[in-house]
Amino acid sequence: MKNVDFGRCASGICMAAAMLAGCGGSQPPIGALGAMPQTSALATSVGRGKSWMRPNPYDQDLLYVATDPEAVFVYGYPKAEPHGTLGYFESPGPECSDKSGDVFVSTAQGLLEFAHDGASPIATLNTRGACSADPVKAKLAVCSGTAVSVFFHSAEHGWLLPRNYAAAFNVYNCGYDNKGNLFVDGVDKSNGFQFAELAAKGKSFMAITLNQNIQGPGQIQWDGRNIAIEDSAASPSVLYRFSISGSTGQEVGSTVLTGATMVAQFWIHRKKVVGSDGYDMVGIWDYPDGGSPVDTISVSSPYGVTVSVAPH
Numbered sequence: 001m002k003n004v005d006f007g008r009c010a011s012g013i014c015m016a017a018a019m020l021a022g023c024g025g026s027q028p029p030i031g032a033l034g035a036m037p038q039t040s041a042l043a044t045s046v047g048r049g050k051s052w053m054r055p056n057p058y059d060q061d062l063l064y065v066a067t068d069p070e071a072v073f074v075y076g077y078p079k080a081e082p083h084g085t086l087g088y089f090e091s092p093g094p095e096c097s098d099k100s101g102d103v104f105v106s107t108a109q110g111l112l113e114f115a116h117d118g119a120s121p122i123a124t125l126n127t128r129g130a131c132s133a134d135p136v137k138a139k140l141a142v143c144s145g146t147a148v149s150v151f152f153h154s155a156e157h158g159w160l161l162p163r164n165y166a167a168a169f170n171v172y173n174c175g176y177d178n179k180g181n182l183f184v185d186g187v188d189k190s191n192g193f194q195f196a197e198l199a200a201k202g203k204s205f206m207a208i209t210l211n212q213n214i215q216g217p218g219q220i221q222w223d224g225r226n227i228a229i230e231d232s233a234a235s236p237s238v239l240y241r242f243s244i245s246g247s248t249g250q251e252v253g254s255t256v257l258t259g260a261t262m263v264a265q266f267w268i269h270r271k272k273v274v275g276s277d278g279y280d281m282v283g284i285w286d287y288p289d290g291g292s293p294v295d296t297i298s299v300s301s302p303y304g305v306t307v308s309v310a311p312h
Contacts, residue, residue: 066304175220
């Protein structure tokens with residue numbers, strides 16, 4: 001285990017608050033504004049501490065770990081050596097990255113976009129929540145409460161005003177597949193698990209029935225072949241893989257993350273999966289085999305995780 005202690009929250013209250021913020025239950029409505037261009041004044045206002053990055057040959061993938069309450073720590077991947085710090089921000093939570101290596105971090109100040117290996121945000125979206133980048137088109141989905149906002153990026157104008165889609169339940173997580181279909185999960189008014197799809201050319205969500213019972217909605221991600229969904233209520237944590245056809249999802253396998261008891265977010269990259277577990281550990285497991293972690297990083301109160309792929 002790599003002992004990299006960045007400070008601990010005084011009690012479990014901080015982690016619980018961060019998880020609620022990430023899930024969308026206590027978040028404000030989606031803002032009406034799009035992105036603002038990054039300036040030095042914005043960089044100063046969103047972070048109270050100084051960001052730094054080690055010199056990088058720019059051909060290394062990077063692991064970003066958002067922690068409660070203020071910082072995002074960056075590691076080389078997959079060796080997990082400390083590479084830098086972004087921050088400090090108020091309540092950093094869920095993260096995602098796109099195919100160009102840009103990283104998006106949900107904070108109380110908004111959804112911040114960083115270039116791969118960049119120390120300052122290049123744009124800020126006036127919203128927050130779990131996010132997912134469309135691998136087909138320049139789109140970013142952000143879920144918060146019963147609203148899912150899809151932002152479109154223009155080479156000339158940057159991030160444009162979003163299109164908002166209403167869900168029939170409280171959405172916690174979202175994830176695109178390789179064809180631009182967006183999947184979301186969450187809970188209804190009775191706290192029952194719900195799963196739905198917004199087709200790439202669709203205008204509304206369609207409910208999907210899964211043949212595997214999931215107690216708690218967790219991260220959603222396309223793994224290259226199937227949709228992976230975490231059961232956040234399982235201990236040890238489990239990722240189920242589903243083949244989606246129409247309005248049904250058939251389980252085709254599962255990955256048990258041995259040693260993980262409360263994964264806030266996972267991220268699949270090549271043949272590994274990274275997960276932020278509980279209060280003091282980020283684990284790296286073989287995927288889809290699972291089992292015991294092949295490496296761990298000691299981090300206080302980790303939450304969001306994502307791997308930024310080095311641009312080539």
